[in-house]
Amino acid sequence: MSVQFVVNGRKVEVDPPARMTLADCLRQQVKLTGTHVGCEHGVCGACTVIVDGEAMRSCLMLAAQADGATIMTIEGLSSDAELTPLQLAFKKNHGLQCGFCTPGVLMTLHALLTQEPYASEERIRDVLSGNLCRCTGYIPIIESALEARAAYQDQARSAQA
Amino acid sequence: MKLPDFDYHSPTSLDEAITLMATPNARVLAGGQSLLPIMAFRLAAPSALVDLRKIKGLDKIEITQDAIHLGPMVRWRDVERHEGLAAALPLLTQAMEHVAHYQIRNRGTVGGSLAHADPAAEFPGIAVTCDARIHLAGANGKRVVAAGDLFVGPLETCLQDGEIITSIELPRWPQARRWAFEEFSQRRGDFALAGIALFYDLDGERRAQNVHIGVIGATDRPRRLPGAEAALNGQALSDEVIAKACAAACAEVDPPTDIHGSAEYRRSLVGTLLQRALVKASS
Structure with a gap:
């Protein structure tokens, strides 16, 4: 089946079998292996990508369902060699150790803070409950998110001006 | 896998x-x-798999004078964002805050939740408590089923092979209606170990009438608690009356034992949640 979508600003056309999830399609057919596949049944959040502006679990979505969608994966977060404020905050605050859950965490936070730059700490904690981390612990992740939040607020303000 | x-x-x-x-x-x-x-x-x-995503109009939320109509493809996110729903049916929006995680809420739908029929899911519980009418369409034509009749057992509904949920109709509420939703889960976004949804109206002498109490998570399907409702109907909500209703609720549920909790624990939880919900609704 022919499926077309835009991923990180690039138009792609793929031919996934019906049973292929978007996560596997991105990794195996589009060769974007930054999206990680953890539990494959929608619990861990490692495979989170942004579809049409909203964070979604790419293991709970068929590649076929992404036809016509605009997708952002972790590879699309920084457009050049420079890290974004979100990535810098994770680096500075030790928001990752093994890094397996990190792409999903960053995609979740990028979607959240883009839509809700003034999200409270409670809201951030609530949203992050959909992403499991088994080594870093959540405190440095939340500290990173809170630090990066200011940059999203600046962006929102300059977009308004 | x-x-x-x-x-x-x-x-x-x-x-x-x-x-x-x-x-x-x-x-x-x-x-x-x-x-x-x-x-x-x-x-x-x-x-x-027959994907409904390209069929226009199935994701509509319509609020009329008598009812709220939810298309089957309405997502939790749509319920959360809708401006009129919280005022029209506050119990629904309050309960929906407990559904799953952020990423799931961006895709999960009300129709899918009903068809999946998880006994611990919030929306089926709200549908049963609020006397929702479920509109179905299939090869043999259309029919309407009361939410209370839709659920047969865990992950089991009365939907016939090939039938599709086309709309969920929830009656509108009088402004003064009392209501509450309480659930307990071990982590945020997890399925409820038990949950209580309830509403009632007060008559001229401040007695509860038209009491509806629904339970999730502690039974094989979402259901009403007629014993607890009977203990409250026509009564002013004193501590004593509330205690009686909670005892009746504990006696009329038959919870499962699993790794998340024993039957005794869940039974006791139903009473605790009902007590909290009634205190909240009456204050």
Whole structure:
């Protein structure tokens, strides 16, 4: 089946079998292996990508369902060699150790803070409950998110001006 | 695990979807947030998935004078964002805050939740408590089922092979109605170990009338608690009356024991949650 979508600003056309999830399609057919596949049944959040502006679990979505969608994966977060404020905050605050859950965490936070730059700490904690981390612990992740939040607020303000 | 193989269809009209659903062992794909996991676990292996995403109008929220109509493809996110719903049916929006995680809420649908029929899910519980009417369409025509009759057991509904949920109709509320929703889960976004949804109206002498109490998570399907309702109907809500209703609720549930909690614990939890809900609703 022919499926077309835009991923990180690039138009792609793929031919996934019906049973292929978007996560596997991105990794195996589009060769974007930054999206990680953890539990494959929608619990861990490692495979989170942004579809049409909203964070979604790419293991709970068929590649076929992404036809016509605009997708952002972790590879699309920084457009050049420079890290974004979100990535810098994770680096500075030790928001990752093994890094397996990190792409999903960053995609979740990028979607959240883009839509809700003034999200409270409670809201951030609530949203992050959909992403499991088994080594870093959540405190440095939340500290990173809170630090990066200011940059999203600046962006929102300059977009308004 | 990877999903078992199936044929994928994305029809653009309901008629076309109904025709495709005649395939033996075909299943409707709405948001896929429950169906795809149970397929990954091989608890379901449909021959075909009929995706409703291209059929226009199925994601509409309509509030009329008498009822709220939710299309089956309305997502939790849509319920959360809708401006009129919280005022029209506050119990619904309050309960929906407990549904799943952020990413799931962006895809999961109300129709999918009903068809999946998880006994611990919030929306089926609200549908049963609020006397929702479920509109169905299939090869043999259309019919309407009361939410209380829709659920037969865990992950089991009275939907016939090939039938599709086309709309969920929830009656509108009088402004002064008292209501509350309480649930307990071990982590945020997890399924409830037990939950209580309730509402009642006060008569001229401040006695509870028209008491509706629904329970989730502690029974094999969402259901009302007629014993507890009877203990409250026509009564002013004193501590003594509330205690009686809670005792009746504990006696009329038959909870399962699993790794998350024993039957005794869940039974006791039902009483505690009902007590909290009644205190909240009456204050």
